[in-house]
Amino acid sequence: MLRSVLESQVKGAFGLLGVSEPVPYKVEVPPRRELGDYATNAAIVSARTLKKPPMQIAKELVDEINKLDQGRHFSKIEIAPPGFINLFLSDQAIEQRLKEIVPLDREWGKSARYLGRSVLLEYVSANPTGPLHVGHGRWAVFGDCLARLFSAVGYRTEKEFYVNNVGNQVDKLYASVLAARAGAPVPENGYGGAYVQETKGETIGEMLAFNLNEQKKVLASVGVEFDRFYYENELHDQNLVLGAVEQLKRNHQTFVEGGAVWFKSQEHGDDKNRVLVREDGKPTYFAADIAYHLNKFERGYDLMVNIWGTDHHGYVQRLKAALKAIGLPAEKLEIIIGQLVALYRGDEQVRMSKRTGEMVTLKEVVEEIGVDATRFFFAATDVNSHLDFDLELAKKRSSDNPVFYLQYGHARICGILRKGEGSSDQGIKELKISELSTPAERNLIMKLIRFPEVVYDAAQLRHPHRICEYGKELAALFHSFYEQCKVLGNPSREYLVGATRITLRNVLDLLGITAPETM
């Protein structure tokens, strides 16, 4: 990507100044166009260690950059107080990037930065005791988009769903279903939702399988699929849970009290110690989860990412402490906390609770507002922020929905290309950057060539919503361009819209949203 080329130019300039290890600086897009195509704060952040005024460092850096570059990338470099270096790209550099887009096609935006590395994503992992709620949907879409991003920067990516098919809740479900069928009241601490009545199966195993299958169907309907379902009972059957406890014992991380085996989590900063094996000899969910993650580590991934609901946040430190206590590199496990979705119908908030039975399921939402819109809404915001989601609004405003704005841009271009004679591939030979000089054209071009940087940043920060932001900005610049510039008959513009189509399509692909050719 262009930005990393520029970063190394600055690094080279530092080298010529005799600074081999410059303090970390950034090359970024400045807030206004007059301030260049890219800008760096390198001179400002170095002022302290170099003991020179930032403006002076900036001047020295610019001299060296000019020597190195010889006008290849930059047409102009300016210095602005308190020491920003503003870089203006040459037409040659811009054209070269622009010409990469169409040949790369589906590869455009991807990078090989993490090629050869592997990542395991675990998400949703809902209990098989009922339907998925809207929060699950949000986390599912987030996880799915994150997986696509990881793949786009080179990771070998695996997606996994952990099925908690063991424990008290399982018995509770069984008792609740039988009670519901008999018309009896909900058992103590049982499940009371309407779905209990609808749960099929005679044995508890059949009921769990039924619920899981329903979850899978809903997930598939929003385009979320997994490489593996890992069943908790396998951990128990293979004796892996007690095996994990043994490892903690061996490392003197446990003690016995009240007939139970405890993990000394207080020694790792927890506010209390935690039970691993209960008085009755049954391991806790915590012990099973340690075993599960031990198993993940043994499978040898370079990175493991979990997406957990906010109700599990208190659990993060505990699990990591246990993994460290076993001697595992816990920093390879990253846990992202997903906040809940507050659902509204107009002004009225709908509570999500399995107990009351009043919850709105993911299935209902998808059926109501559609797959593409559901995915876009869930992917468009930071998963760590609370989300207020108004169903009435999402449905009523469906034609003004941002997702249609992107899709319309794609369809509009397809319409143009259908009417044009030449394909984009021909256009590439005739593309002359000098013919694309209006602000509308330049704004669109600059947005396009930054796409790989956006993908990289989004993956790096685990922020799929940046792809949505980028897509909205790109679509806006295209629509604006379209109003001002006649495309057909101008090969350079034909190439430009072809490149825009590919970029929009790749954006939608990263989000798992369809890119229609007509609307």
Place this chain on the structure above:
RNA sequence: GGGCCCGUAGCUCAGUUGGAUAGAGCAACGGAUUUCUAAUCCGUAGGUCGGAGGUUCGAUCCCUCUCGGGCCCGCCA
């Protein structure tokens, strides 16, 4: 009582790990269609970035305190 998250325009949300004059969509108001798709575009209006201190060349971003909302603190999962 303790922990984590959030608080930015009327509403829903961005804000590039501390940068330059804080942005977008919706809602409101005013315009644009003999032209490749008007599911579009152009313009106007809208802000003590919850509040108060602090750190520094510079804070929406970091620290402390505080107010408001959410989630959690089990030998449940």
